[in-house]
Amino acid sequence: xxxxxxxxxxxxxxxxxxxxxxxxxxxxxxxxxxxxxxxxxxxxxxxxxxxxxxxxxxxxxxxxxxxxxxxxxxxxxxxxxxxxxxxxxxxxxxxxxxxxxxxxxxxxxxxxxxxxxxxxxxxxxxxxxxxxxxxxxxxxxxxxxxxxxxxxxxxxxxxxxxxxxxxxxxxxxxxxxxxxxxxxxxxxxxxxxxxxxxxxxxxxxxxxxxxxxxxxxxx
Amino acid sequence: xxxxxxxxxxxxxxxxxxxxxxxxxxxxxxxxxxxxxxxxxxxxxxxxxxxxxxxxxxxxxxxxxxxxxxxxxxxxxxxxxxxxxxxxxxxxxxxxxxxxxxxxxxxxxxxxxxxxxxxxxxxxxxxxxxxxxxxxxxxxxxxxxxxxxxxxxxxxxxxxxxxxxxxxxxxxxxxxxxxxxxxxxxxxxxxxxxxxxxxxxxxxxxxxxxxxxxxxxxx
Numbered sequence: 001x002x003x004x005x006x007x008x009x010x011x012x013x014x015x016x017x018x019x020x021x022x023x024x025x026x027x028x029x030x031x032x033x034x035x036x037x038x039x040x041x042x043x044x045x046x047x048x049x050x051x052x053x054x055x056x057x058x059x060x061x062x063x064x065x066x067x068x069x070x071x072x073x074x075x076x077x078x079x080x081x082x083x084x085x086x087x088x089x090x091x092x093x094x095x096x097x098x099x100x101x102x103x104x105x106x107x108x109x110x111x112x113x114x115x116x117x118x119x120x121x122x123x124x125x126x127x128x129x130x131x132x133x134x135x136x137x138x139x140x141x142x143x144x145x146x147x148x149x150x151x152x153x154x155x156x157x158x159x160x161x162x163x164x165x166x167x168x169x170x171x172x173x174x175x176x177x178x179x180x181x182x183x184x185x186x187x188x189x190x191x192x193x194x195x196x197x198x199x200x201x202x203x204x205x206x207x208x209x210x211x212x213x214x215x216x217x218x219x
Numbered sequence: 220x221x222x223x224x225x226x227x228x229x230x231x232x233x234x235x236x237x238x239x240x241x242x243x244x245x246x247x248x249x250x251x252x253x254x255x256x257x258x259x260x261x262x263x264x265x266x267x268x269x270x271x272x273x274x275x276x277x278x279x280x281x282x283x284x285x286x287x288x289x290x291x292x293x294x295x296x297x298x299x300x301x302x303x304x305x306x307x308x309x310x311x312x313x314x315x316x317x318x319x320x321x322x323x324x325x326x327x328x329x330x331x332x333x334x335x336x337x338x339x340x341x342x343x344x345x346x347x348x349x350x351x352x353x354x355x356x357x358x359x360x361x362x363x364x365x366x367x368x369x370x371x372x373x374x375x376x377x378x379x380x381x382x383x384x385x386x387x388x389x390x391x392x393x394x395x396x397x398x399x400x401x402x403x404x405x406x407x408x409x410x411x412x413x414x415x416x417x418x419x420x421x422x423x424x425x426x427x428x429x430x431x432x433x434x435x436x437x438x
Contacts (some may be wrong), residue, residue: 063382063391066300066333070293078285078433085282114285137361146361146390163282170402171365172282173394183389214297 005200007032007192014038018046025050030199032191034060034184036102047207053199057210059103060187064176065210068107071174075113082114082172085163092128092137092145092158100125104159107174111161134158145177152179187213224419226251226411233257237265244269249418251410253279253403255321266426272418276429278322279406283395284429287326290393294332301333301391304382309357311347311364311377319344323378326393330380353377364396371398406432 007030010020014037021043024031030053047054059065089111091104100122112120128134128145131153138144138160145158158177164170187210194213198205226249229239233256240262243250249272266273278284308330310323319341331339347353347364350372357363357379364377377396383389406429413432417424 061389063301063304063389066293066297067391069296070289073292074285074289077288080436081285081433082282136359140355140359140366142356142361142365142394146392147359152388165402167401169371169398170280170282171394171396172286173365173392173396175361175390175392177390177392179388182386183384214300217299 005196006030007195009188009192010035011188018042021046021054024054025052028052030054030195032057032060032188032195034058034188044207051206053195053203053206053208055191055195055208055210055213057191057213060184060191060210061178062187062190062210062214063183064103064178065187066214067174067176068103068110069211069214071107071110075110079113080116082111082163083116084166085115085170085172086166087111087115087117087120087124088126088162088164089124090126090128090138090144090160092134092148092156094154094156095129095131097129100127101157101159103157103176107159107161111163111174115163128158142173146175149179155180224415225249226415228407228411229254230407237261240265240273243273244271247271249273249414251276251279251407251414253277253407263426270425272414272422272425274410274414274427274429274432276410276432279403279410279429280397281406281409281429281433282402283322283397284406285433286393286395287322287329288430288433290326290329294329298332299335301330301382302335303385304334304389304391305385306330306334306336306339306343307345307381307383308343309345309347309363309379311353311356311367311375313373313375314348314350316348319346320376320378322376322395323380326378326380330382330393334382347377361392365394368398374399 008024010031010033012035017035017038025046032055036058089108091101104125105122134148137147145160148156156179161174163172191213194216227243229250229252231254236254236257244265251274255277308323308327310320323344324341353367356366364379367375375398380393382391410432413435
């Protein structure tokens with residue numbers, strides 16, 4: 001609105017989140033922000049006060065967002081339906097990633113509601129950072145992460161969630177394996193197109209997330 | 220109601236479905252029916268007319284039913300969110316199973332709504348029936364079905380669903396692997412307990428499925 005279809009794309013640094021948002025708000029520039037961290041409550045308050053159009057999302061991969069929403073819903077609809085099962089989670093990323101995958105933490109929390117494991121914490125998530133291990137993955141057993149292609153050792157996000165019954169006879173697995181960054185770029189473009197349409201139509205809602213983009217079927 | 224907590228369990232043959240249901244209805248015996256096939260519309264009409272309490276479900280494994288419901292919901296909420304992805308499905312069962320897994324067909328239909336592959340049919344599902352292949356499974360690649368333990372070659376239900384992006388850089392997988400029949404027996408007991416409580420409380424609803432059992436948290 002007033003920006004002629006211009007949409008800012010923000011992938012910067014946690015320390016820049018709030019200052020950047022204030023600048024977009026002051027200039028009434030619609031923006032898509034994939035940057036995590038900063039003061040999220042202040043971020044929301046700032047854009048709401050300025051009524052600036054924005055998509056704010058910690059994960060731009062819309063398929064992962066869809067999966068996350070589906071598993072959250074499953075945990076809400078059927079809590080404890082996997083009671084007696086035990087959850088194990090492994091994630092593999094390039095060796096420069098020091099912390100545990102945020103997606104792994106979020107999805108694990110949903111799955112732990114299904115198994116009823118209130119004591120499942122971030123510390124239970126296996127982090128694979130050694131390239132030699134990544135190339136092999138879980139190996140012949142099909143447990144653990146999928147093997148990572150050599151070309152993706154420097155940039156990938158592989159996740160395996162497994163729920164196994166107490167007698168070991170039943171196993172459920174979910175995996176999401178991303179090489180490179182293309183899928184995040186595609187989701188960002190989808191979000192920008194979505195946002196520009198909302199601005200053009202002068203939508204009364206102005207702050208969105210990737211679930212909104214997905215539900216609009218904007219892809 | 221009138222049966223003193225007695226619940227019939229029916230795992231018989233498709234050809235017996237309707238005659239058995241008529242007999243339960245005539246004697247007002249609550250029943251849990253896992254038998255597939257027969258005339259399902261006539262089955263429902265018969266039990267509804269007699270107002271007999273029953274759980275009718277083609278799959279008694281409640282975790283699989285929960286997964287199926289979650290994926291159906293995901294496909295309804297976010298159709299086309301995996302557009303450009305291609306779906307591949309492999310299932311492995313004991314060699315005596317001639318037809319394609321009904322669960323594989325149902326879940327594939329949901330996932331094909333996500334990828335937008337209207338031409339994905341039962342014929343696209345890979346059926347693994349050769350024990351030599353089952354022991355190895357998808358092998359080192361972590362594609363295809365998980366390797367089947369030797370003790371389960373004679374009785375198992377392994378399923379792998381995979382959605383891969385057009386550039387091959389992103390893969391989502393869902394697997395449900397069952398050895399033996401214990402999980403079905405457990406679900407059946409849950410259904411019987413659920414049904415007996417509904418009958419005791421004189422519930423106005425009388426015909427249920429496994430989603431109802433799950434939603435009641437009866438486990």
